[in-house]
Amino acid sequence: MRTLISTISGLALLVVIAMLGYDMSADRERPLRMKPDTVYNISFERTGCYGPCPIYLLLVDAKRHTRLSMEGFVENAAGDYDSVPIVYEWTLPADRHTAIVELIEKHGFRTLDLAYFIGVTDMEMKTIGVTTTRGHWSTSVYAVPCKRESVGLGFEQIGRSKTDRFVPDVFCDTAALLHEAACDTFGQGTRIGRASDVAPFHPPQCR
Numbered sequence: 719m720r721t722l723i724s725t726i727s728g729l730a731l732l733v734v735i736a737m738l739g740y741d742m743s744a745d746r747e748r749p750l751r752m753k754p755d756t757v758y759n760i761s762f763e764r765t766g767c768y769g770p771c772p773i774y775l776l777l778v779d780a781k782r783h784t785r786l787s788m789e790g791f792v793e794n795a796a797g798d799y800d801s802v803p804i805v806y807e808w809t810l811p812a813d814r815h816t817a818i819v820e821l822i823e824k825h826g827f828r829t830l831d832l833a834y835f836i837g838v839t840d841m842e843m844k845t846i847g848v849t850t851t852r853g854h855w856s857t858s859v860y861a862v863p864c865k866r867e868s869v870g871l872g873f874e875q876i877g878r879s880k881t882d883r884f885v886p887d888v889f890c891d892t893a894a895l896l897h898e899a900a901c902d903t904f905g906q907g908t909r910i911g912r913a914s915d916v917a918p919f920h921p922p923q924c925r
Contacts, residue, residue, distance in 0.1 A: 759777070759917075760846070760848055761776065763775045766842070767840055769922060774787060774922055782810040784808045789801055789803065790913065791919055804913070829856065830855075830886060832857060845859075846893060867884070
């Protein structure tokens with residue numbers, strides 16, 4: 719009797735293991751479904767150069783609010799110039815926000831290197847950062863052209879560019895959309911803070 723009970727228990731255990739094994743195998747074949755990010759913050763920073771490069775920091779939050787920060791200068795009583803923060807705020811239309819997020823998500827932004835640099839001076843640096851519920855990613859580009867810009871370059875020109883590693887186009891495409899958002903924030907947004915009559919130093923270069 720005891721042997722029979724042991725045999726039945728053993729068979730039941732095997733059935734359970736087989737069912738578990740089947741379920742686990744099915745789970746492995748089932749595509750992962752990630753919940754949509756409730757946090758999706760994007761930043762785009764451009765630095766100065768030897769020339770009229772725009773200098774600004776654009777922030778875009780998960781609710782499509784944009785914040786464009788720049789710098790202005792006012793003369794003080796001593797005849798020197800003091801730096802004044804200049805800030806504009808706006809709300810990005812839903813379709814444009816979706817276009818930026820989908821470009822980042824579907825075209826390999828997270829596969830970019832942390833930085834692309836050429837050892838020259840007086841050039842502009844662009845940095846795009848993305849923070850979601852899955853982590854933070856950022857890429858900085860200094861003087862390195864995007865891949866599509868390298869198509870028309872000859873061997874000699876590529877040699878002068880001092881790089882054989884061009885930036886994937888997703889960076890330039892994202893930067894272009896973010897620059898448009900910065901221009902609209904500057905042109906259509908609400909200016910906040912003090913010194914409302916001070917002009918920004920090297921504002922966005924908008925069409």
